[in-house]
Amino acid sequence: MSRFKLxxxxxxxxxKNTYKEAIRSKIFYVLMAFAIAMLGFAVILSFLTIGSxxxxxxxxxxxxxxxxxxxxxxxxxxxxxxLEIEKKTIYNVLSKPLPRASFIVGRYFGLMAVLGINLIAxxxxxxxxxxxxxxxxxxxxxxxxFIYLELAVITxxxxxxxxxxxxVLSAICTLAFYLIGHxxxxxxxxxxxxxxxxxxKKIALFFFHILPDLSILNVSNLITYNIxxxxxxxxxxxxxxxxxxxxLIFAGCLFFKKRDLV
Numbered sequence: 001m002s003r004f005k006l007x008x009x010x011x012x013x014x015x016k017n018t019y020k021e022a023i024r025s026k027i028f029y030v031l032m033a034f035a036i037a038m039l040g041f042a043v044i045l046s047f048l049t050i051g052s053x054x055x056x057x058x059x060x061x062x063x064x065x066x067x068x069x070x071x072x073x074x075x076x077x078x079x080x081x082x083l084e085i086e087k088k089t090i091y092n093v094l095s096k097p098l099p100r101a102s103f104i105v106g107r108y109f110g111l112m113a114v115l116g117i118n119l120i121a122x123x124x125x126x127x128x129x130x131x132x133x134x135x136x137x138x139x140x141x142x143x144x145x146f147i148y149l150e151l152a153v154i155t156x157x158x159x160x161x162x163x164x165x166x167x168v169l170s171a172i173c174t175l176a177f178y179l180i181g182h183x184x185x186x187x188x189x190x191x192x193x194x195x196x197x198x199x200x201k202k203i204a205l206f207f208f209h210i211l212p213d214l215s216i217l218n219v220s221n222l223i224t225y226n227i228x229x230x231x232x233x234x235x236x237x238x239x240x241x242x243x244x245x246x247x248l249i250f251a252g253c254l255f256f257k258k259r260d261l262v
Contacts, residue, residue, distance in 0.1 A: 010098050014106020015113065022076050022114040031072045035122055038064030043129050054135020055224060061126040062140070062220040066147050069119055070178060073111070073151050077158030078170040080107050081256075101253035108159050108249055115151050119144055143223045145234075149241035150217040154178055156248035157212070163256040181214030216240055 042060035047053070081104075084090035090103075123144045130136040157177050161170035184207075195201045217237050222229060 007099065007102055010102040011106040011109065014098075014103055015110035018080060018107050018110025019113050021080070022111055031068050031075070032118060032121075035064055035068035036125060038068065039122070039125055039129060052135075054130055054133045057126075057129055057133060058135065058137075058140070059220070059224045061129065062143050062147075062223065065119065065122045065126065065144075066150070066220065069115060069122070069147060069151055070154050072118060073115055073155045074158050074171060074174045074178070076114070077111055077155050078162045078167045078174065080111065081159070081162045082167045082170075100257045104159060104163060104253045104256055105249060108155060111155055111159075112152060115155065116148060119148055119151070137223070139223045142229075143220055146217045146219045146237060149237055150214055152241050152245045153181070153212055153214065153217070153248075156245040156252075160248045160252040160255075163252040164259065177212060178214070181212040182218070184211045184213050184215075212244060213240075 039061050042057045042064065045056060045060065081090075123140055127136055127140055130140070154174065154177075158170065158174045161173045165173070217240070219229070219233075221227070
């Protein structure tokens with residue numbers, strides 16, 4: 001058996017185990033319940049709002065799905081590696097001929113599988129609500145694709161920090177990156193003009209280019225207000241998410257490989 005085939009089998013095995021662990025996580029079900037409650041709240045609020053009910057449901061529904069999916073990604077993701085170390089079960093896993101990189105990659109894909117199923121379930125619930133108000137559009141699932149791409153980046157960030165830090169620090173750093181990712185696009189227009197020093201401006205622009213720009217993956221408003229999608233937008237979003245996630249997972253593998261687990 002080739003080394004590549006063996007590595008793939010190991011990653012799949014870790015991913016399956018991660019999927020089972022995440023499904024059993026209490027945090028997963030709590031956040032899932034909050035997400036469903038948010039969808040119900042969107043429907044109730046639509047009756048109290050002047051204007052298009054279906055637009056209110058669609059807007060709040062997509063926002064709620066995105067937010068709770070990200071929270072699931074962060075709070076489940078940061079515990080996947082730490083709990084293994086805390087319970088010392090990781091020693092049983094790594095005592096086998098299993099590279100640490102395969103462990104990290106398997107954890108990532110296992111969590112992404114859970115998030116994918118979670119996302120599909122919530123999109124179906126939102127679609128049923130919109131069908132009731134005759135406001136369903138297949139573009140909901142297009143928005144779901146970009147929510148999943150954002151989850152790919154956030155999960156990679158969570159896995160990266162969890163491979164080098166404690167859960168509390170990992171959660172803080174991942175949440176910080178999430179907030180920065182949704183505001184970094186304003187750096188050139190709002191932050192840079194406020195700086196008077198050329199060095200400060202260069203530093204701000206440097207961080208603008210290396211920090212994640214999650215606004216690239218935000219299409220909810222476009223879907224809600226039926227704004228046409230620009231040609232090439234989808235391909236650019238997919239490439240951006242895949243490249244950024246790959247770099248983060250690769251960095252996480254390198255740090256975890258050097259981490260002292262004793």
